Amino acid sequence: MTTEKLISEIKKKQSFLCIGLDVDLNKIPKYLLKEEDPIFAFNKAIIDATHHLCVAYKPNTAFYEAYGIKGWKALEKTIKYLNEKHPEIFTIADAKRGDIGNTSTMYAKAFFEDLAFDSVTVAPYMGKDSVEPFLAFKDKHTILLALTSNQGAFDFQTKTIDDKEVYKHVLETSKSWNDANRLMYVVGATKAEYLADIRQIIPDSFLLVPGVGAQGGNLHDVCKYGMNDSVGLLINSSRGIIYASNTEDFAEASATKASELQQEMALELANYFGN
Ligand SMILES: O=C(O)c1cc(=O)[nH]c(=O)n1[C@@H]1O[C@H](COP(=O)(O)O)[C@@H](O)[C@H]1O
Numbered sequence: 299m300t301t302e303k304l305i306s307e308i309k310k311k312q313s314f315l316c317i318g319l320d321v322d323l324n325k326i327p328k329y330l331l332k333e334e335d336p337i338f339a340f341n342k343a344i345i346d347a348t349h350h351l352c353v354a355y356k357p358n359t360a361f362y363e364a365y366g367i368k369g370w371k372a373l374e375k376t377i378k379y380l381n382e383k384h385p386e387i388f389t390i391a392d393a394k395r396g397d398i399g400n401t402s403t404m405y406a407k408a409f410f411e412d413l414a415f416d417s418v419t420v421a422p423y424m425g426k427d428s429v430e431p432f433l434a435f436k437d438k439h440t441i442l443l444a445l446t447s448n449q450g451a452f453d454f455q456t457k458t459i460d461d462k463e464v465y466k467h468v469l470e471t472s473k474s475w476n477d478a479n480r481l482m483y484v485v486g487a488t489k490a491e492y493l494a495d496i497r498q499i500i501p502d503s504f505l506l507v508p509g510v511g512a513q514g515g516n517l518h519d520v521c522k523y524g525m526n527d528s529v530g531l532l533i534n535s536s537r538g539i540i541y542a543s544n545t546e547d548f549a550e551a552s553a554t555k556a557s558e559l560q561q562e563m564a565l566e567l568a569n570y571f572g573n
Pocket residue numbers: 318320358392394419445446447448484485486508509510511512513534535536537538
């Protein structure tokens with residue numbers, strides 16, 4: 299999917315919501331455990347109830363790898379379902395991969411070819427040659443961790459080297475690795491006060507912004523400092539949406555939560571674009 303298509307979907311749906319499909323079998327409604335594939339059954343119900351309210355889904359691979367082969371097969375069924383039924387939806391494999399070039403190439407093949415995701419999250423700690431194999435897939439997007447939502451971001455990312463915070467080094471160094479619209483960055487919603495500085499460095503890149511909902515990030519602050527003329531934001535919520543209820547009405551409850559966020563986003567778009 300191109301960035302232009304993503305932007306047109308955001309404008310059409312008046313939403314820049316990304317729903318995280320982080321399935322924990324201890325949290326899904328108990329009756330689903332009788333299903334032949336409970337993980338896919340849960341994801342399918344969430345997708346069917348929310349696809350008109352969001353522009354992206356983001357399964358975190360950890361929640362599938364935790365269940366071994368069954369989990370990986372459910373991930374494969376989920377991405378196949380999305381690609382067949384909702385090709386207009388932007389898909390993110392939240393895998394946080396990165397290794398020497400030869401190995402990163404295999405990670406890229408896993409998520410871009412075998413599973414056909416639109417994008418993958420990458421940890422850039424190993425530098426340019428660990429990221430380039432993902433960028434080599436010209437029709438795919440690479441999403442680099444820059445300033446993360448967790449408290450641990452302050453252990454390294456905000457420390458300074460040569461009078462500049464590490465996360466700024468990541469942004470300034472990596473922005474030349476690719477054209478702006480296929481290299482995206484993760485900035486946590488809990489770090490909204492850093493967004494003005496971040497936009498000084500990468501005014502045009504899309505930001506994947508996790509941390510709204512369960513982690514307490516503020517959607518309005520993210521929009522106030524992070525939105526640009528292409529919207530430039532995909533705001534994620536996982537637990538806050540998919541675990542809105544653990545009874546038979548879980549899909550409707552998730553749709554209600556997603557609708558609340560979509561309505562907030564529509565207001566933010568109207569405020570920014572003045573329509
Ligand atoms: O790469 C990510 O998506 C990510 C980066 C980050 O800084 N913080 C963060 O929470 N995430 C992921 O975003 C999702 C957030 O989940 P919730 O806190 O349940 O909304 C999880 O899959 C996290 O692994």
